[in-house]
Amino acid sequence: MENVIGRHKNLANLVVLLLVIFLQVLGLAIQVKRPTDAGSARLIQVWSVSAMTPFMKGVVHSQQWFTDTWHGYFDLRRVRNENRSLRDELALMRVEQVRLMEDANQARRLQLLLGFKETYISQTLPAQVISTTGSEFSRGIYIDKGSHDGVKVDMPVITPEGILGKILRIYPTTSLVLEINDPSSGIGVILEKSRLQGILKGDSTGTGELQIHYIMSDEHVEVGERVFTSGGDRIFPKGLPVGVVAEVAPATDRTFLKIRVKAAAQLSRAEEVLVITKVEDRSPQLADNGQPVRAVDVLAERLPTVTPPAKDASAAEEKPKSAPGTATASGTGTTPKSKPTTGPNNPASGAGQTRSTPTDGSKPAAQVISPNTDASASHDRNPSGTPSKAVAEQTPTSDSTAKDNPR
């Protein structure tokens, strides 16, 4: 008798299992057939994210506070030397910047002649990474900024090193970022030297590797070639660094190349990111008199954002004087009309994008177009935990392209 009851019980349990699976399959089928609007979240997702993210935010922010307190107040042993070397570096950078400004000015004049429209990153929002999706097959991260902070679906997310992903789903105080190495992600990219365009996707094995698709097998692609966004996806502005080609091999079908890319950004280890909240299409800038803006004028507005003490100023000016062309830059000393907002790195393989624009909506105080930019920009933070201007703003570095550019 007990055996019979036990057998019936097992059968009933099996029926329940099948019922639960059937319901979930049905739910899956409905979701796959009728996907929700991009960015909208189901109630269960809102609940679970709302339940879990406060804890994660608490841990991340406490850790940040302790780290900032330690580095900002206690661990200051090497700061003096570091400060000195940074000042030297800054002076060299100013020299370099003047030269690049001249190149940029020339490029701007040419663009003006050709009637180009450029894409400008005019506003970014720093955010902290608070967690991942917890799955190898869903490459995504949660950031601590949501709809309350003005984040919207499809906004690009970048780091100082390169692009990271785009906003996929928004919640009031958090957002889900789909990383570029997710198999469902797709980004228009262009190769620096060969100018070939393709689509960058995550590897379907779940290993988190990046591959460029749809480049014909008869094309020549070099290992080490840099990859930038092409702007073709209408999400990422053109010219942002993506990574470098790590491996080139013929694909199994022999039609396309199999190009593996090493991401410029540390995708799985990013702790702070920038959300590009505003991108504008503008024609090259003109001065009030209708002439293209001169590099020295731009520099005059850009450089002395903070008036240094007399001692610091003399130290900073010593170096530039040793190089030709720097007297103009360092000697201007004008106060900027307005404080520029953030603008991320700009690698620009032709049409540069990074601009610093004033927050008051007036004419941009500074424009930078660097033909090529080293992706490894410095990444320091202020004590409040948000990336400082050094993170967000462009620090042009020397490059062979710029050097070879004829005047």
Added chain:
Amino acid sequence: MQITYGREERIEVYHFSIWVTVLVPLFALVLQAFLPIRLHFFSIFDLPLLVTIFFAVARRSQISGLMTGAIIGLLQDSLTHQPLGVYGISKSIVGYAASSVGAKIDVENPGSRLLLTFCFYILHQLIFFAVARGLVGADLRWIWMHEVRGAIANSIVAVVLFYLLDRFKHQ
């Protein structure tokens, strides 16, 4: 509490307080989402799966096992951008299977726990791939080496984790 199966079989059934039932899976989900930022290698582990197996095996009730698996799986799904149900189905079946096995064999010693977790991890991944490819149409590829490595890593962690969670058991 004891349940009698047949004439001679006697197996122990464990219960957990409501706090443990709710907080342990939640904590596992939070850790699963949070730790890979700081410890990249952690993404190979599947703590929600280990918690599902532990509860299912300890309670030895098929309904309880499959419901635990379904809820934990759906919560895990809700953190991803995939449709809800991929992890839900996988963990429902694993929960059901684990509770069925738990009622039949000794699952208290570390050796059997190691083996059990290894097998259930592979089963979970197989179901996950089948559902993700067959129903969702995801472009995933099965790599045996990766899965076996994951199974070994999870089995080792399971032995330690189960030992810690044993303290919350009420007979």
